[in-house]
Amino acid sequence: MSAGSALTRPAFVTDELLDRLVARVPGRTGATWKLTEVYTGEVLVELPQSTPEDIEAAFEEARAAQALWAQWPVAKRLEVFKRAHTLLIDNARNTADLIQVESGKNRRMAIEETCDPPMIIGYYLKRAEKLLKPKRHGGPVPVISGSTEIRVPKGVVGIIAPWNFPFATGLSDAIPALMAGNAVVVKPDNKTALSPLYGISLLEEAGLPKGLFQVVCGEGPDIGPTLIDNANYVMFTGSTATGRVIGERAGRNLIGCCLELGGKNPMIVLDDLDSTGVAEWVESAAFGVFGNTGQICMHIERIYLPETRYDELKSAFVERARNLSIGAAYDFGPELGSLVSVDHRDRVASHVEDAVAKGATVLTGGRARPDIGPAFFEATVLEGVTKDMLAGSTETFGPVVGLYPYRTVDEAIHLANDTDYGLNASVWGGDVARAEAVAARIDSGNVNINDALATAYASKGSPSGGVKQSGVGARHGDQGLLKYTDAKNVAVLKKQVMGARPGQDYDAYVKQMLQSLKLMRKLRVR
Numbered sequence: 001m002s003a004g005s006a007l008t009r010p011a012f013v014t015d016e017l018l019d020r021l022v023a024r025v026p027g028r029t030g031a032t033w034k035l036t037e038v039y040t041g042e043v044l045v046e047l048p049q050s051t052p053e054d055i056e057a058a059f060e061e062a063r064a065a066q067a068l069w070a071q072w073p074v075a076k077r078l079e080v081f082k083r084a085h086t087l088l089i090d091n092a093r094n095t096a097d098l099i100q101v102e103s104g105k106n107r108r109m110a111i112e113e114t115c116d117p118p119m120i121i122g123y124y125l126k127r128a129e130k131l132l133k134p135k136r137h138g139g140p141v142p143v144i145s146g147s148t149e150i151r152v153p154k155g156v157v158g159i160i161a162p163w164n165f166p167f168a169t170g171l172s173d174a175i176p177a178l179m180a181g182n183a184v185v186v187k188p189d190n191k192t193a194l195s196p197l198y199g200i201s202l203l204e205e206a207g208l209p210k211g212l213f214q215v216v217c218g219e220g221p222d223i224g225p226t227l228i229d230n231a232n233y234v235m236f237t238g239s240t241a242t243g244r245v246i247g248e249r250a251g252r253n254l255i256g257c258c259l260e261l262g263g264k265n266p267m268i269v270l271d272d273l274d275s276t277g278v279a280e281w282v283e284s285a286a287f288g289v290f291g292n293t294g295q296i297c298m299h300i301e302r303i304y305l306p307e308t309r310y311d312e313l314k315s316a317f318v319e320r321a322r323n324l325s326i327g328a329a330y331d332f333g334p335e336l337g338s339l340v341s342v343d344h345r346d347r348v349a350s351h352v353e354d355a356v357a358k359g360a361t362v363l364t365g366g367r368a369r370p371d372i373g374p375a376f377f378e379a380t381v382l383e384g385v386t387k388d389m390l391a392g393s394t395e396t397f398g399p400v401v402g403l404y405p406y407r408t409v410d411e412a413i414h415l416a417n418d419t420d421y422g423l424n425a426s427v428w429g430g431d432v433a434r435a436e437a438v439a440a441r442i443d444s445g446n447v448n449i450n451d452a453l454a455t456a457y458a459s460k461g462s463p464s465g466g467v468k469q470s471g472v473g474a475r476h477g478d479q480g481l482l483k484y485t486d487a488k489n490v491a492v493l494k495k496q497v498m499g500a501r502p503g504q505d506y507d508a509y510v511k512q513m514l515q516s517l518k519l520m521r522k523l524r525v526r
Protein backbone atom coordinates (compact mmCIF):
# COMPACT_ATOMS: atom_id res chain seq x y z
CA MET A 1 0.00 0.00 0.00
CA SER A 2 0.99 3.60 0.57
CA ALA A 3 4.69 4.37 0.86
CA GLY A 4 6.15 6.59 3.58
CA SER A 5 7.83 8.90 1.06
CA ALA A 6 4.48 10.25 -0.19
CA LEU A 7 3.41 11.12 3.31
CA THR A 8 2.48 14.58 4.58
CA ARG A 9 2.89 15.08 8.31
CA PRO A 10 -0.36 16.17 10.05
CA ALA A 11 -0.80 19.96 9.95
CA PHE A 12 -1.15 20.06 13.75
CA VAL A 13 2.39 18.71 14.24
CA THR A 14 4.37 21.87 13.58
CA ASP A 15 7.98 22.51 14.58
CA GLU A 16 6.72 25.29 16.83
CA LEU A 17 4.41 22.86 18.67
CA LEU A 18 7.14 20.26 19.05
CA ASP A 19 9.63 22.80 20.41
CA ARG A 20 7.02 24.07 22.87
CA LEU A 21 6.17 20.56 24.07
CA VAL A 22 9.75 19.46 24.73
CA ALA A 23 10.72 22.79 26.33
CA ARG A 24 9.36 21.62 29.69
CA VAL A 25 11.66 18.58 29.81
CA PRO A 26 14.69 19.42 31.97
CA GLY A 27 18.12 18.71 30.48
CA ARG A 28 20.85 20.82 32.00
CA THR A 29 23.72 19.32 30.02
CA GLY A 30 22.08 20.08 26.67
CA ALA A 31 22.20 16.40 25.69
CA THR A 32 19.29 15.41 23.43
CA TRP A 33 17.74 12.33 21.88
CA LYS A 34 16.54 12.41 18.30
CA LEU A 35 12.82 11.69 18.34
CA THR A 36 11.74 10.52 14.89
CA GLU A 37 8.60 10.21 12.79
CA VAL A 38 8.22 6.43 12.61
CA TYR A 39 6.70 6.25 9.13
CA THR A 40 9.65 8.06 7.55
CA GLY A 41 12.52 7.84 10.03
CA GLU A 42 12.93 11.64 9.86
CA VAL A 43 13.98 13.51 12.98
CA LEU A 44 11.06 15.45 14.46
CA VAL A 45 12.64 17.12 17.46
CA GLU A 46 15.66 16.99 19.76
CA LEU A 47 14.32 15.69 23.08
CA PRO A 48 16.23 16.95 26.16
CA GLN A 49 17.76 14.21 28.30
CA SER A 50 17.41 14.70 32.04
CA THR A 51 20.30 14.20 34.45
CA PRO A 52 20.00 12.86 37.99
CA GLU A 53 20.22 16.49 39.20
CA ASP A 54 17.36 17.45 36.87
CA ILE A 55 15.28 14.62 38.26
CA GLU A 56 15.97 15.61 41.86
CA ALA A 57 14.96 19.19 41.02
CA ALA A 58 11.77 17.93 39.34
CA PHE A 59 10.87 15.97 42.49
CA GLU A 60 11.58 19.01 44.67
CA GLU A 61 9.25 21.17 42.60
CA ALA A 62 6.61 18.42 42.53
CA ARG A 63 6.82 17.99 46.30
CA ALA A 64 6.25 21.71 46.89
CA ALA A 65 3.24 21.71 44.54
CA GLN A 66 1.89 18.54 46.17
CA ALA A 67 1.89 20.05 49.66
CA LEU A 68 -0.59 22.69 48.43
CA TRP A 69 -2.60 20.36 46.16
CA ALA A 70 -3.21 17.87 48.97
CA GLN A 71 -4.93 20.66 50.91
CA TRP A 72 -7.48 21.24 48.15
CA PRO A 73 -10.82 19.61 49.00
CA VAL A 74 -11.31 16.51 46.83
CA ALA A 75 -14.32 18.11 45.12
CA LYS A 76 -12.19 21.07 44.06
CA ARG A 77 -9.50 18.76 42.66
CA LEU A 78 -12.15 16.88 40.70
CA GLU A 79 -13.37 20.11 39.09
CA VAL A 80 -10.01 20.24 37.26
CA PHE A 81 -10.62 16.77 35.86
CA LYS A 82 -14.16 17.61 34.73
CA ARG A 83 -12.69 20.37 32.58
CA ALA A 84 -9.83 18.09 31.49
CA HIS A 85 -12.33 15.45 30.36
CA THR A 86 -13.83 17.92 27.88
CA LEU A 87 -10.46 19.23 26.70
CA LEU A 88 -9.04 15.73 26.14
CA ILE A 89 -12.04 14.73 24.03
CA ASP A 90 -12.17 17.99 22.10
CA ASN A 91 -8.48 17.61 21.22
CA ALA A 92 -8.55 13.86 20.52
CA ARG A 93 -7.68 14.27 16.85
CA ASN A 94 -4.65 16.44 17.63
CA THR A 95 -3.54 13.94 20.23
CA ALA A 96 -3.94 11.12 17.72
CA ASP A 97 -1.72 13.03 15.27
CA LEU A 98 1.07 13.12 17.85
CA ILE A 99 0.56 9.48 18.83
CA GLN A 100 0.79 8.47 15.19
CA VAL A 101 3.92 10.42 14.32
CA GLU A 102 5.85 9.10 17.32
CA SER A 103 4.60 5.49 17.39
CA GLY A 104 3.69 4.69 13.78
CA LYS A 105 0.43 3.03 14.81
CA ASN A 106 -2.60 3.26 12.55
CA ARG A 107 -5.25 5.95 12.95
CA ARG A 108 -7.90 3.72 14.52
CA MET A 109 -5.61 2.70 17.37
CA ALA A 110 -4.36 6.24 17.89
CA ILE A 111 -7.91 7.56 18.23
CA GLU A 112 -8.91 4.68 20.52
CA GLU A 113 -5.87 5.39 22.68
CA THR A 114 -7.01 9.00 23.17
CA CYS A 115 -10.23 7.68 24.73
CA ASP A 116 -8.52 5.97 27.66
CA PRO A 117 -7.72 8.97 29.88
CA PRO A 118 -11.25 10.43 29.53
CA MET A 119 -12.67 6.99 30.39
CA ILE A 120 -10.48 6.87 33.48
CA ILE A 121 -11.50 10.40 34.46
CA GLY A 122 -15.17 9.54 33.94
CA TYR A 123 -14.90 6.46 36.13
CA TYR A 124 -12.98 8.05 39.01
CA LEU A 125 -15.05 11.26 38.96
CA LYS A 126 -17.86 8.99 40.19
CA ARG A 127 -15.77 7.04 42.71
CA ALA A 128 -12.98 9.28 44.03
CA GLU A 129 -14.90 11.25 46.66
CA LYS A 130 -16.37 8.07 48.13
CA LEU A 131 -13.02 6.28 48.12
CA LEU A 132 -11.14 9.18 49.69
CA LYS A 133 -13.72 10.06 52.33
CA PRO A 134 -12.67 9.13 55.89
CA LYS A 135 -14.38 5.89 56.92
CA ARG A 136 -15.58 5.18 60.42
CA HIS A 137 -15.03 1.67 61.81
CA GLY A 138 -16.04 0.17 65.11
CA GLY A 139 -13.37 -0.16 67.81
CA PRO A 140 -12.59 -3.08 70.14
CA VAL A 141 -15.12 -1.89 72.72
CA PRO A 142 -18.54 -0.99 71.33
CA VAL A 143 -19.81 2.55 71.75
CA ILE A 144 -16.84 3.93 73.62
CA SER A 145 -14.20 3.18 70.98
CA GLY A 146 -13.92 3.59 67.25
CA SER A 147 -11.43 4.22 64.52
CA THR A 148 -11.32 6.30 61.38
CA GLU A 149 -9.55 5.21 58.22
CA ILE A 150 -8.07 8.29 56.59
CA ARG A 151 -6.60 8.14 53.09
CA VAL A 152 -3.35 10.08 52.90
CA PRO A 153 -1.66 10.67 49.54
CA LYS A 154 1.70 8.92 49.15
CA GLY A 155 3.43 12.14 48.09
CA VAL A 156 5.15 12.09 44.71
CA VAL A 157 4.39 9.13 42.46
CA GLY A 158 7.00 8.12 39.86
CA ILE A 159 5.48 6.73 36.66
CA ILE A 160 7.58 4.89 34.09
CA ALA A 161 5.71 4.37 30.84
CA PRO A 162 6.30 2.31 27.69
CA TRP A 163 6.03 3.34 24.05
CA ASN A 164 3.15 1.16 22.93
CA PHE A 165 0.37 3.31 24.44
CA PRO A 166 2.36 6.39 25.38
CA PHE A 167 -0.57 8.75 25.87
CA ALA A 168 -2.70 6.27 27.82
CA THR A 169 0.07 4.96 30.06
CA GLY A 170 1.53 8.45 30.52
CA LEU A 171 -1.77 9.96 31.66
CA SER A 172 -4.27 7.33 32.76
CA ASP A 173 -2.24 6.00 35.68
CA ALA A 174 -1.40 9.55 36.76
CA ILE A 175 -5.04 10.67 36.92
CA PRO A 176 -6.13 8.65 39.99
CA ALA A 177 -2.78 9.47 41.64
CA LEU A 178 -3.43 13.19 41.18
CA MET A 179 -7.08 12.92 42.25
CA ALA A 180 -5.86 11.27 45.46
CA GLY A 181 -3.71 14.33 46.22
CA ASN A 182 -0.33 13.26 44.90
CA ALA A 183 2.12 14.91 42.54
CA VAL A 184 3.50 12.89 39.61
CA VAL A 185 6.87 12.67 37.89
CA VAL A 186 6.49 10.70 34.67
CA LYS A 187 9.22 9.19 32.53
CA PRO A 188 7.86 8.37 29.10
CA ASP A 189 9.86 6.35 26.64
CA ASN A 190 12.20 8.62 24.65
CA LYS A 191 10.57 7.49 21.41
CA THR A 192 7.09 8.55 22.48
CA ALA A 193 7.34 11.57 24.77
CA LEU A 194 5.24 13.93 22.63
CA SER A 195 1.69 12.76 23.26
CA PRO A 196 2.06 12.58 27.05
CA LEU A 197 3.64 16.05 27.03
CA TYR A 198 0.67 17.33 25.06
CA GLY A 199 -1.83 15.60 27.37
CA ILE A 200 -0.19 17.16 30.43
CA SER A 201 -0.43 20.60 28.80
CA LEU A 202 -4.20 19.97 28.42
CA LEU A 203 -4.49 19.00 32.10
CA GLU A 204 -2.75 22.26 32.99
CA GLU A 205 -5.08 24.18 30.70
CA ALA A 206 -7.89 22.60 32.70
CA GLY A 207 -6.45 24.05 35.89
CA LEU A 208 -3.94 21.50 37.19
CA PRO A 209 -1.44 23.57 39.20
CA LYS A 210 1.90 24.10 37.49
CA GLY A 211 4.70 21.99 38.93
CA LEU A 212 2.40 19.18 40.06
CA PHE A 213 2.96 16.99 36.99
CA GLN A 214 6.61 16.82 35.97
CA VAL A 215 8.13 15.09 32.95
CA VAL A 216 11.70 13.79 32.83
CA CYS A 217 13.22 12.01 29.85
CA GLY A 218 16.13 9.68 29.31
CA GLU A 219 17.08 6.09 28.75
CA GLY A 220 15.57 3.90 31.46
CA PRO A 221 18.75 2.47 33.01
CA ASP A 222 20.29 5.99 33.13
CA ILE A 223 17.51 7.81 34.93
CA GLY A 224 15.35 5.04 36.39
CA PRO A 225 17.36 4.64 39.61
CA THR A 226 17.20 8.36 40.53
CA LEU A 227 13.51 8.43 39.74
CA ILE A 228 12.76 5.43 41.94
CA ASP A 229 14.99 6.66 44.76
CA ASN A 230 13.07 9.95 44.94
CA ALA A 231 9.57 8.55 44.57
CA ASN A 232 7.12 7.57 47.30
CA TYR A 233 5.48 5.01 45.01
CA VAL A 234 6.31 3.68 41.55
CA MET A 235 3.85 2.81 38.81
CA PHE A 236 5.61 0.89 36.05
CA THR A 237 4.32 -0.42 32.76
CA GLY A 238 6.73 -2.30 30.52
CA SER A 239 8.51 -5.58 30.04
CA THR A 240 8.81 -8.30 32.64
CA ALA A 241 12.62 -8.00 32.57
CA THR A 242 12.56 -4.30 33.43
CA GLY A 243 9.74 -4.81 35.92
CA ARG A 244 12.01 -7.09 37.91
CA VAL A 245 14.68 -4.35 38.09
CA ILE A 246 12.12 -1.73 39.14
CA GLY A 247 10.54 -4.01 41.73
CA GLU A 248 13.91 -4.86 43.27
CA ARG A 249 14.85 -1.22 43.68
CA ALA A 250 11.43 -0.24 45.05
CA GLY A 251 11.70 -3.14 47.51
CA ARG A 252 15.11 -1.99 48.69
CA ASN A 253 13.66 1.49 49.27
CA LEU A 254 10.62 0.00 51.03
CA ILE A 255 8.19 1.83 48.80
CA GLY A 256 5.20 0.29 47.08
CA CYS A 257 5.07 -0.35 43.38
CA CYS A 258 2.63 -1.57 40.79
CA LEU A 259 4.15 -3.51 37.90
CA GLU A 260 2.12 -4.01 34.71
CA LEU A 261 4.21 -6.33 32.56
CA GLY A 262 4.23 -8.53 29.49
CA GLY A 263 2.11 -11.45 28.35
CA LYS A 264 1.94 -14.44 26.03
CA ASN A 265 -1.80 -14.28 25.83
CA PRO A 266 -3.85 -17.31 24.75
CA MET A 267 -7.22 -17.50 23.02
CA ILE A 268 -9.30 -20.70 23.20
CA VAL A 269 -12.05 -21.19 20.63
CA LEU A 270 -14.63 -23.75 21.74
CA ASP A 271 -16.29 -26.04 19.21
CA ASP A 272 -19.81 -24.61 19.42
CA LEU A 273 -19.54 -21.35 17.47
CA ASP A 274 -22.23 -20.96 14.81
CA SER A 275 -21.55 -19.16 11.54
CA THR A 276 -22.31 -15.72 13.03
CA GLY A 277 -20.05 -16.58 15.94
CA VAL A 278 -17.26 -17.58 13.58
CA ALA A 279 -17.56 -14.31 11.64
CA GLU A 280 -17.43 -12.30 14.88
CA TRP A 281 -14.52 -14.36 16.15
CA VAL A 282 -12.50 -13.78 12.98
CA GLU A 283 -12.87 -9.98 13.26
CA SER A 284 -12.20 -9.90 16.98
CA ALA A 285 -9.23 -12.26 16.72
CA ALA A 286 -7.76 -10.21 13.87
CA PHE A 287 -7.96 -7.14 16.10
CA GLY A 288 -6.72 -9.05 19.14
CA VAL A 289 -3.65 -10.28 17.27
CA PHE A 290 -2.87 -7.43 14.88
CA GLY A 291 -4.37 -4.34 16.59
CA ASN A 292 -1.67 -1.75 17.30
CA THR A 293 0.51 -3.94 15.04
CA GLY A 294 0.54 -6.54 17.80
CA GLN A 295 2.04 -4.12 20.30
CA ILE A 296 -0.68 -4.38 22.95
CA CYS A 297 0.29 -6.01 26.23
CA MET A 298 -3.02 -7.91 26.17
CA HIS A 299 -2.83 -8.93 22.53
CA ILE A 300 -3.23 -12.56 21.52
CA GLU A 301 -0.10 -14.56 20.56
CA ARG A 302 -1.52 -18.12 20.79
CA ILE A 303 -4.83 -19.36 19.39
CA TYR A 304 -6.08 -22.83 20.33
CA LEU A 305 -8.64 -24.27 17.89
CA PRO A 306 -10.70 -27.47 18.27
CA GLU A 307 -9.20 -30.21 16.12
CA THR A 308 -12.66 -31.04 14.71
CA ARG A 309 -12.96 -27.52 13.24
CA TYR A 310 -9.30 -26.66 12.83
CA ASP A 311 -9.17 -26.40 9.03
CA GLU A 312 -12.35 -24.33 8.76
CA LEU A 313 -11.34 -21.85 11.48
CA LYS A 314 -7.73 -21.67 10.36
CA SER A 315 -8.64 -20.84 6.79
CA ALA A 316 -11.16 -18.13 7.85
CA PHE A 317 -8.58 -16.48 10.11
CA VAL A 318 -5.66 -16.75 7.70
CA GLU A 319 -7.80 -15.27 4.94
CA ARG A 320 -8.60 -12.25 7.13
CA ALA A 321 -4.95 -11.80 8.12
CA ARG A 322 -3.87 -11.98 4.48
CA ASN A 323 -6.35 -9.28 3.51
CA LEU A 324 -5.48 -6.78 6.21
CA SER A 325 -4.41 -3.55 4.56
CA ILE A 326 -1.00 -2.33 5.65
CA GLY A 327 0.30 1.17 5.12
CA ALA A 328 1.73 4.46 6.36
CA ALA A 329 -1.08 6.99 6.56
CA TYR A 330 -2.50 9.60 8.88
CA ASP A 331 -6.05 8.70 7.84
CA PHE A 332 -8.23 5.70 8.65
CA GLY A 333 -7.12 3.72 5.58
CA PRO A 334 -4.62 1.10 6.74
CA GLU A 335 -5.71 -1.60 9.17
CA LEU A 336 -2.10 -2.35 10.07
CA GLY A 337 0.39 0.39 10.90
CA SER A 338 4.10 0.26 11.59
CA LEU A 339 6.03 -1.29 14.43
CA VAL A 340 7.57 1.35 16.67
CA SER A 341 11.19 1.10 15.52
CA VAL A 342 13.62 -0.77 13.31
CA ASP A 343 15.09 -2.43 16.41
CA HIS A 344 11.70 -3.76 17.37
CA ARG A 345 11.00 -4.88 13.80
CA ASP A 346 14.24 -6.88 13.93
CA ARG A 347 13.20 -8.46 17.20
CA VAL A 348 9.84 -9.51 15.75
CA ALA A 349 11.54 -10.82 12.61
CA SER A 350 13.98 -12.82 14.76
CA HIS A 351 11.06 -14.62 16.42
CA VAL A 352 9.63 -15.59 13.03
CA GLU A 353 13.03 -16.66 11.66
CA ASP A 354 13.74 -18.73 14.76
CA ALA A 355 10.33 -20.44 14.51
CA VAL A 356 10.80 -21.27 10.84
CA ALA A 357 14.35 -22.54 11.45
CA LYS A 358 12.98 -24.89 14.12
CA GLY A 359 10.18 -26.26 11.93
CA ALA A 360 7.21 -23.88 12.09
CA THR A 361 5.25 -22.99 8.94
CA VAL A 362 4.34 -19.45 7.87
CA LEU A 363 0.68 -19.51 6.78
CA THR A 364 0.73 -15.85 5.77
CA GLY A 365 3.04 -12.84 6.18
CA GLY A 366 6.43 -13.29 7.80
CA ARG A 367 8.34 -10.46 6.13
CA ALA A 368 9.48 -6.94 6.94
CA ARG A 369 8.13 -4.31 4.51
CA PRO A 370 10.80 -1.63 4.02
CA ASP A 371 9.00 -0.65 0.83
CA ILE A 372 6.28 0.90 3.03
CA GLY A 373 8.40 2.34 5.83
CA PRO A 374 11.46 1.50 7.92
CA ALA A 375 9.70 -0.53 10.62
CA PHE A 376 6.75 -2.22 8.88
CA PHE A 377 6.16 -5.95 9.28
CA GLU A 378 3.43 -8.07 7.75
CA ALA A 379 0.54 -9.68 9.60
CA THR A 380 1.95 -13.14 10.25
CA VAL A 381 0.26 -16.43 11.12
CA LEU A 382 2.36 -19.43 12.11
CA GLU A 383 1.55 -23.10 12.55
CA GLY A 384 3.61 -25.77 14.27
CA VAL A 385 5.08 -23.43 16.90
CA THR A 386 6.60 -25.27 19.85
CA LYS A 387 7.83 -24.13 23.23
CA ASP A 388 11.50 -24.35 22.29
CA MET A 389 10.92 -21.52 19.82
CA LEU A 390 11.10 -17.86 20.87
CA ALA A 391 7.62 -17.31 19.44
CA GLY A 392 6.34 -20.27 21.45
CA SER A 393 7.47 -19.19 24.87
CA THR A 394 8.42 -15.51 25.10
CA GLU A 395 6.47 -12.40 24.24
CA THR A 396 6.91 -11.39 20.58
CA PHE A 397 4.95 -8.14 20.89
CA GLY A 398 4.34 -7.88 17.18
CA PRO A 399 1.80 -8.92 14.51
CA VAL A 400 2.59 -12.61 14.89
CA VAL A 401 0.40 -15.43 16.17
CA GLY A 402 0.63 -19.22 16.39
CA LEU A 403 -2.36 -21.50 15.68
CA TYR A 404 -2.58 -24.76 17.65
CA PRO A 405 -5.13 -27.61 17.37
CA TYR A 406 -6.47 -29.19 20.57
CA ARG A 407 -8.42 -32.42 21.16
CA THR A 408 -10.19 -31.80 24.48
CA VAL A 409 -11.11 -28.69 26.43
CA ASP A 410 -8.91 -29.91 29.29
CA GLU A 411 -5.98 -30.04 26.90
CA ALA A 412 -6.72 -26.52 25.62
CA ILE A 413 -6.80 -25.16 29.16
CA HIS A 414 -3.56 -26.95 30.01
CA LEU A 415 -1.86 -25.49 26.93
CA ALA A 416 -3.21 -21.99 27.62
CA ASN A 417 -1.83 -22.15 31.16
CA ASP A 418 1.52 -23.59 30.07
CA THR A 419 3.33 -20.25 30.26
CA ASP A 420 5.15 -18.07 32.78
CA TYR A 421 2.82 -15.20 31.96
CA GLY A 422 -0.75 -14.49 33.04
CA LEU A 423 -1.93 -11.14 31.73
CA ASN A 424 -4.85 -11.71 29.39
CA ALA A 425 -6.78 -14.60 27.85
CA SER A 426 -9.79 -14.94 25.60
CA VAL A 427 -12.40 -17.68 25.36
CA TRP A 428 -14.86 -17.94 22.47
CA GLY A 429 -17.97 -20.07 22.57
CA GLY A 430 -21.62 -20.19 21.58
CA ASP A 431 -22.62 -21.21 25.10
CA VAL A 432 -21.47 -18.35 27.33
CA ALA A 433 -21.86 -20.33 30.57
CA ARG A 434 -19.57 -23.04 29.16
CA ALA A 435 -17.05 -20.39 28.09
CA GLU A 436 -17.21 -18.86 31.58
CA ALA A 437 -16.45 -22.25 33.12
CA VAL A 438 -13.35 -22.48 30.91
CA ALA A 439 -12.38 -18.88 31.81
CA ALA A 440 -12.50 -19.78 35.51
CA ARG A 441 -9.75 -22.36 34.92
CA ILE A 442 -7.33 -20.05 33.13
CA ASP A 443 -4.53 -18.50 35.20
CA SER A 444 -4.77 -14.93 34.03
CA GLY A 445 -5.43 -11.51 35.48
CA ASN A 446 -7.91 -10.76 32.68
CA VAL A 447 -10.12 -13.10 30.68
CA ASN A 448 -12.36 -11.86 27.88
CA ILE A 449 -15.31 -13.99 26.83
CA ASN A 450 -16.32 -13.58 23.19
CA ASP A 451 -13.90 -10.70 22.83
CA ALA A 452 -10.13 -10.58 22.52
CA LEU A 453 -9.02 -7.88 24.94
CA ALA A 454 -10.88 -4.57 24.87
CA THR A 455 -13.84 -5.51 27.05
CA ALA A 456 -11.69 -6.34 30.07
CA TYR A 457 -9.43 -3.32 29.64
CA ALA A 458 -12.31 -0.91 29.17
CA SER A 459 -14.20 -2.23 32.21
CA LYS A 460 -12.71 0.40 34.48
CA GLY A 461 -14.61 -0.75 37.57
CA SER A 462 -12.70 -4.04 37.79
CA PRO A 463 -9.04 -4.08 38.79
CA SER A 464 -6.90 -5.12 35.81
CA GLY A 465 -3.43 -6.57 36.27
CA GLY A 466 -1.29 -9.58 35.59
CA VAL A 467 -0.62 -12.76 37.57
CA LYS A 468 2.51 -14.96 37.46
CA GLN A 469 5.25 -13.01 35.66
CA SER A 470 2.85 -10.52 34.13
CA GLY A 471 2.78 -8.21 37.08
CA VAL A 472 2.17 -7.16 40.63
CA GLY A 473 -0.86 -5.08 41.60
CA ALA A 474 -3.47 -3.64 39.29
CA ARG A 475 -4.82 -0.51 37.70
CA HIS A 476 -8.54 0.40 37.52
CA GLY A 477 -11.20 -0.32 40.13
CA ASP A 478 -10.98 0.91 43.72
CA GLN A 479 -7.40 -0.27 44.15
CA GLY A 480 -6.37 1.69 41.04
CA LEU A 481 -6.79 4.82 43.15
CA LEU A 482 -6.33 3.57 46.70
CA LYS A 483 -2.85 2.19 45.90
CA TYR A 484 -1.67 5.80 45.65
CA THR A 485 -2.65 6.42 49.29
CA ASP A 486 -1.62 5.23 52.72
CA ALA A 487 -4.33 4.30 55.18
CA LYS A 488 -3.95 6.20 58.43
CA ASN A 489 -5.80 4.52 61.29
CA VAL A 490 -6.87 7.11 63.88
CA ALA A 491 -8.47 5.36 66.85
CA VAL A 492 -10.34 6.91 69.77
CA LEU A 493 -11.08 5.37 73.16
CA LYS A 494 -13.47 7.50 75.22
CA LYS A 495 -12.81 5.76 78.51
CA GLN A 496 -10.03 3.48 79.69
CA VAL A 497 -11.82 0.13 80.07
CA MET A 498 -9.40 -2.30 78.51
CA GLY A 499 -7.73 -4.08 81.42
CA ALA A 500 -8.76 -5.27 84.83
CA ARG A 501 -10.71 -2.74 86.96
CA PRO A 502 -8.99 -1.60 90.16
CA GLY A 503 -9.22 -4.50 92.58
CA GLN A 504 -10.62 -6.92 89.96
CA ASP A 505 -9.06 -10.34 89.93
CA TYR A 506 -7.20 -10.87 86.62
CA ASP A 507 -8.83 -14.28 86.06
CA ALA A 508 -12.24 -12.68 86.45
CA TYR A 509 -11.28 -9.97 84.00
CA VAL A 510 -10.11 -12.55 81.43
CA LYS A 511 -13.34 -14.52 81.84
CA GLN A 512 -15.43 -11.38 81.33
CA MET A 513 -13.35 -10.38 78.30
CA LEU A 514 -13.68 -13.79 76.64
CA GLN A 515 -17.44 -13.83 77.27
CA SER A 516 -17.80 -10.38 75.78
CA LEU A 517 -15.92 -11.57 72.66
CA LYS A 518 -18.60 -14.24 72.18
CA LEU A 519 -21.36 -11.74 72.86
CA MET A 520 -19.97 -9.30 70.32
CA ARG A 521 -19.79 -12.04 67.71
CA LYS A 522 -23.48 -12.77 68.35
CA LEU A 523 -24.36 -9.09 68.15
CA ARG A 524 -22.29 -8.98 64.97
CA VAL A 525 -20.22 -6.18 66.41
CA ARG A 526 -16.92 -6.09 64.58
Ligand code: NAD
Nearest residue numbers: 161162163188189220221224238239242260261262263297
Ligand atom coordinates in the same frame (compact mmCIF):
# COMPACT_ATOMS: atom_id res chain seq x y z
P1 NAD B 1 10.64 -1.72 28.62
O1 NAD B 1 10.54 -2.47 29.88
O2 NAD B 1 11.84 -1.87 27.79
O3 NAD B 1 10.49 -0.15 28.88
C1 NAD B 1 9.38 0.41 29.56
C2 NAD B 1 9.83 1.72 30.19
O4 NAD B 1 10.81 1.43 31.17
C3 NAD B 1 10.46 2.71 29.20
O5 NAD B 1 10.11 4.02 29.57
C4 NAD B 1 11.95 2.48 29.44
O6 NAD B 1 12.73 3.60 29.11
C5 NAD B 1 11.97 2.22 30.92
N1 NAD B 1 13.12 1.46 31.40
C6 NAD B 1 13.85 0.54 30.74
N2 NAD B 1 14.84 0.07 31.55
C7 NAD B 1 14.71 0.71 32.73
C8 NAD B 1 15.41 0.67 33.96
N3 NAD B 1 16.44 -0.14 34.14
N4 NAD B 1 15.00 1.47 34.97
C9 NAD B 1 13.93 2.28 34.80
N5 NAD B 1 13.22 2.38 33.67
C10 NAD B 1 13.60 1.58 32.64
O7 NAD B 1 9.32 -2.09 27.81
P2 NAD B 1 8.92 -1.60 26.36
O8 NAD B 1 9.64 -2.43 25.36
O9 NAD B 1 9.05 -0.13 26.28
O10 NAD B 1 7.36 -1.90 26.34
C11 NAD B 1 6.85 -3.08 25.88
C12 NAD B 1 6.55 -4.00 27.05
O11 NAD B 1 5.59 -3.37 27.90
C13 NAD B 1 5.93 -5.29 26.61
O12 NAD B 1 6.50 -6.33 27.35
C14 NAD B 1 4.46 -5.12 26.98
O13 NAD B 1 3.78 -6.31 27.21
C15 NAD B 1 4.58 -4.30 28.22
N6 NAD B 1 3.33 -3.59 28.51
C16 NAD B 1 2.57 -4.02 29.55
C17 NAD B 1 1.34 -3.39 29.82
C18 NAD B 1 0.46 -3.85 30.95
O14 NAD B 1 -0.46 -3.14 31.29
N7 NAD B 1 0.68 -5.02 31.51
C19 NAD B 1 0.92 -2.31 29.03
C20 NAD B 1 1.75 -1.90 27.99
C21 NAD B 1 2.94 -2.54 27.74
